Each structure stands twice: as C-alpha cells, then as structure tokens.
Amino acid sequence: MQQTEHPQFFGRPNSIPASRRRLLGQYGVSLIELMIGIAVGLLVVAVAMGALMVSRGVTGTVGDASGIQQQAAYVLRVMGLQLRQAGSMRLNLDPGTTAAAETYLIPVAFETAISSANSMESFNPAINTLGGTDSPVSLTAGSRRYTEPVFGSSTEQALVRNCVGGPADNSPHVRLESVFALDPDPTKPGVLRCAGNGAAAQPIADNVANFQVRYIVQDNTTTPGIPTLKTVNASGVTSWGQVQAVEVCLVFYGTEAMDLPSGSNYIDCDGSTVDMSTLTGKRARRMHIAFHNVFQLRSQGLIGSVL
Numbered sequence: 001m002q003q004t005e006h007p008q009f010f011g012r013p014n015s016i017p018a019s020r021r022r023l024l025g026q027y028g029v030s031l032i033e034l035m036i037g038i039a040v041g042l043l044v045v046a047v048a049m050g051a052l053m054v055s056r057g058v059t060g061t062v063g064d065a066s067g068i069q070q071q072a073a074y075v076l077r078v079m080g081l082q083l084r085q086a087g088s089m090r091l092n093l094d095p096g097t098t099a100a101a102e103t104y105l106i107p108v109a110f111e112t113a114i115s116s117a118n119s120m121e122s123f124n125p126a127i128n129t130l131g132g133t134d135s136p137v138s139l140t141a142g143s144r145r146y147t148e149p150v151f152g153s154s155t156e157q158a159l160v161r162n163c164v165g166g167p168a169d170n171s172p173h174v175r176l177e178s179v180f181a182l183d184p185d186p187t188k189p190g191v192l193r194c195a196g197n198g199a200a201a202q203p204i205a206d207n208v209a210n211f212q213v214r215y216i217v218q219d220n221t222t223t224p225g226i227p228t229l230k231t232v233n234a235s236g237v238t239s240w241g242q243v244q245a246v247e248v249c250l251v252f253y254g255t256e257a258m259d260l261p262s263g264s265n266y267i268d269c270d271g272s273t274v275d276m277s278t279l280t281g282k283r284a285r286r287m288h289i290a291f292h293n294v295f296q297l298r299s300q301g302l303i304g305s306v307l
Helices: 018-024 031-084
Strands: 090-092 109-111 130-134 137-144 175-182 192-196 199-205 208-219 228-232 243-253 265-267 273-275 288-296
Touching: 031 137, 031 199, 031 243, 031 288, 130 208, 137 208, 175 208, 208 288, 265 288
Parallel strands: none
Antiparallel strands: 090 109, 130 137, 137 175, 175 192, 192 199, 208 228, 208 243, 243 288, 265 273
C-alpha cells in the first residue's frame, strides 16, 4: 500500500504551524553552555565545601577546648575534695574522761592521734595530713577515717572515701590516703593516676602535659614577729604540719590536630612561655591550657604546733 504525505504539509514547509516549528528547532544546549553550567556547579560545591571545612574546624576547636575544661574541672574537684578534708580528725562525742548527769553535758574531744603497728590503722595529723615529692612530682593527702550512725543502716558507716573510692566499710583502716602522680610508665605519658590505702593506682585523667605542686607555708624566721607566707616545693617543706595551702598546676592538651602558626603560646606552670607550634609527638599541633588552683587546708598550719 503506497504511503502519501499529508496534503497539508506536502511541499509546503512554510505551512507548518509556528508551535511545531519551534518544537522542531530545539536541539539542546551547546558545549559552551554545558561547560559554563559545570563550572558554576563546581564553584558552588567548592564554596560549600570551604564553608563546611571552616565550620568543622571551628567546631573541633570549641569541642576540644570544652573537653579540656571538663577534664580539668573533674581532676581539680577530686583533688580539692581530698585536700579540703586533709587533716580532719574524729570528734569523739564520749571520750569517757568526765562523768555527767546528762548526755549533752559530756565534754567532747578530738582524737588527734591513734597508733597501731599497721600504718593504715594509724593516724598522726602532724605527719599523715600532707606529703609530696619533687621528682617525680607527687601529692599525698590524708585524714582520719571513722564511722558514724547513718540513717537507714543498723550499723555505723564511714561516709568519706579516698580518691579511688575506698576503703570498704568493713575495712579496719583509720586513715584515708590519696596519692596523686603521673604514670611512671614511659609508654603511658600524660596519664595522671591516683592511689590510696594500698589499692592499685587508677588513671583519673589523660593528656596531661605537666603536673606541678607547690606548698604555701608560714615563714616566721625571715622577719621575727612579722609572719609572712612563702611558696616552696616539696623539698623546701620543713614541717608538713605547717603547710597552710597547696597550689596545684595542671597543663592539659587536646586531641584535635589543628593549624597552629608560630607564636601560638601558652604559659606553663613555671611561668615560662611555650610555643605550641614547636611541640612534637602526641602534643604536636594540639591546644594546651594551663590550670592553677589553690586549696586551703583546714588545719591552716596549726597541726603539729597547736593541735
């Protein structure tokens, strides 16, 4: 069967409707238009990626600083708890030295010392309140452990604990001991540990770049009659019972590597300026922040002299 053209379009191209001619004339975009579109798209992606990287860097820096602040707050809170109760003694509500008609008239007394062959079952506030060393740096805080009536328990309980949560309620220990020091293992640099009452040392913080302790004592010899305070290292303490306060310095470093230009400094515990851009190893390209805190002892220098 022979096919014939539609009589409306046969041999008369001008007779094609305008809408049909526009449809037949759309062949797509040119190569130049395509390249311009790709270039614009890549530019948009590049700008978005740059903004994302800047945002990621700012978020990482802020998160790193926040993590350092939280870790420092925790460590100083643990140390502060032990130092503030250092030198505390048991208040004996019935020492048995005086008879009284009424219970509330019985004189009370502080138990200043208790002796035993077992060191943890002994407590002498003059020598067990505070201690420390310079090399390696360590800090020891001690206090009297005792039990007392507790609501909800038929037996007396000890409510105070050392830095590792011990000893147990049934322990015969009468002295609480908390020892803070950096881990001596060279494979674990920057780990701050705490031990006490014979328990194994446990890590309480990592990424510690420096740990220093200084002691504030009263100086009565430089100018007789005019007592002054001076700050010394552990080797400069002649009587631990005369220490009135403890100054703790900790330097923490972060976990996020960042671009640190030359001159990015922090002040170390000894007051020296450290350029963070020159550090190597685990501390390279890491944010460093130093924290100082002074803890006043409840004895205030009286233990060993008045008490």
